[in-house]
């Protein structure tokens with residue numbers, strides 16, 4: 001069913017949730033966006049990190065987001081061993097397929113900025129409003145992982161006339177990299193719904209944990225400013 005098949009005020013709300021554009025399965029041509037559906041975190045590690053996050057951070061019902069910080073002089077500080085191991089596994093997995101400059105941006109040998117990890121919990125039906133990660137707070141080079149469940153992430157150009165929005169299916173255990181245009185010139189968001197339309201099927205949402213690593217800009221690591 002397409003939008004033109006029905007009047008815009010159709011009362012058929014039962015179908016509203018699934019009448020959505022279908023998500024694509026591989027990286028859309030957005031400069032600086034890197035995603036490969038075949039590059040998966042090892043099952044055991046993904047399940048361990050998922051369980052760890054749920055138990056450690058989300059045992060209280062009102063909490064669905066936490067932020068952790070590792071200072072530049074000691075990037076391991078502030079992050080639990082599980083996330084340090086996760087970072088190193090992601091670095092190894094992505095090395096062969098990322099352009100070397102993007103890999104170095106995400107996983108520098110000698111970090112000069114403080115790293116933030118933001119851990120988000122989504123129950124079915126929850127999402128995140130389209131946004132560009134704060135320009136005043138975070139630098140270039142953002143990497144996120146999906147754990148526990150898939151979702152569809154929507155991308156839209158900040159300059160609306162430039163390109164068409166696109167939706168990308170992020171299976172659990174996949175990683176997504178936002179750099180350059182993908183980080184600065186496109187918004188990303190996740191719609192609040194119970195199911196996603198992916199190619200020609202409907203995928204149910206479950207409990208999803210995402211972990212996103214970003215660099216704090218100089219001064220942005222000063223609390224209370």
Ligand SMILES: O=C(O)CCC(=O)C(=O)O
Nearest residue numbers: 118120128133144210212
């Ligand atoms: O859950 C995700 O994968 C995205 C999270 C995000 O965009 C953010 O925290 O800025």
Ligand SMILES: [Fe+2]
Nearest residue numbers: 131132133188
């Ligand atoms: Fe974001």
